[in-house]
Amino acid sequence: MLTLHAAELLVPGPGRAALPGGAVLVEGDRIARVGPYEELGAAFAQARVRRWPGVLTPGLLVRGADELLERTYYPEDTEGTEGTEGTEGAGGPDRISGADALACLELTESRWGNSARRATQKLLARGVVAVAGRLTVPAVRTAVVRSGLTLIAPLPYGAPPSLDPLAGLTAAEEAFHRVLEAGAPARFAVFAAADERDLLEQGATSCVATVIGGRLLHRRR
Template sequence: MLTLHTADLLVTGAAAGAAPLAGGAVLVEGDRIARVGPYEELAARHPHARVRRWPGLLTPGLLVGSADELLERTYYPDDPYEVTELGAEPISGEALADLKLTEARWGHSARRGTQKLLARGVVAVAGRFTVPAVRTAVLRSGLTVVPPLGSEPAGASLDPFAPHESASAAYHGTLSAGGPARFAVFAVPDERALLAEGATTCVATVITGRLLHRRR
């Protein structure tokens, strides 16, 4: 089935300095991108495609570094069951020793962590996972795992834009015909606003053509 994703502004990430396309669209067939271009043109060529209209900015999906620190050395309390006792904020550092975490609990935490990443437009994570339950949770989430980055920034952040001075530095891959259908949409008008407001503005995340996150 063909699905046409369109937003107010499309950034393909295909070339440095390439101008964003107002009213641009990505035509998805299965797990691949069939075409990229103006919405009106693609809609006219493929009148039977299902259309998903998104507000804001459509970009390549994001890559987050230090993912092993985010998912194997940070615990995400289960809401609502653990929040009363532990609070809602992620737990890391010395406080982890008091939790006496089992591998199973780490796996459950990692699943909650991957959901937070998907809700921020993340499609790929960089790191090496040594806890089997965490590795399984990451692979099942649909996220692509890549080797650690050459120079990881100090600390880890759920927001892929945090260590960067430009939004494009956080993009994973590009949007082009024949490439993987892997992108995100943010409720901001442009890349400058995206960098300023951060990845929590994400309204949708698509991986291998599947809508894995949609803001309600």
């Protein structure tokens, strides 16, 4: 099946000009064409059309997956986490890190796997399509693979790893995983932003949709 994803602004990736009113034509799990919506819509009138507000970009890459997924725990809402330290989340932390705090939880591999599944949902909701790092806990690796995220070899990073791969960057393209072009895997994201500069200001939590392998794995409700 052909699906045409159209946005107010298409940003194909580093070294490629942004295209107002651009679109990505997806066939199966691959990108078939990239170009103006009017042109692709006319040439492939049989394609299903998804119109998105904002900017469509390559999916994002998160570095430090081992730190984020194997040295940070993401509790369920119903879990008691008194006495631990975390960040974000009203009524209690939504993540727990630090050797002492994690030791108190006495985490099993199964609980680490469940934590990783919750984390991958957060990543998909931020337009992430790939993570870089060396994962050693089998249940965590399984959670990443089953989520649809691509796991690649570790990459250097300066600032502490963040679920928001845009945090602290000077250009959004620094977080892009590859470029949008014909023949490439259909991995991209849409953000409620006007352009790349606005995307940096809004952050990855402005994600509207995440597509991996041609499948819509996240859509803001």
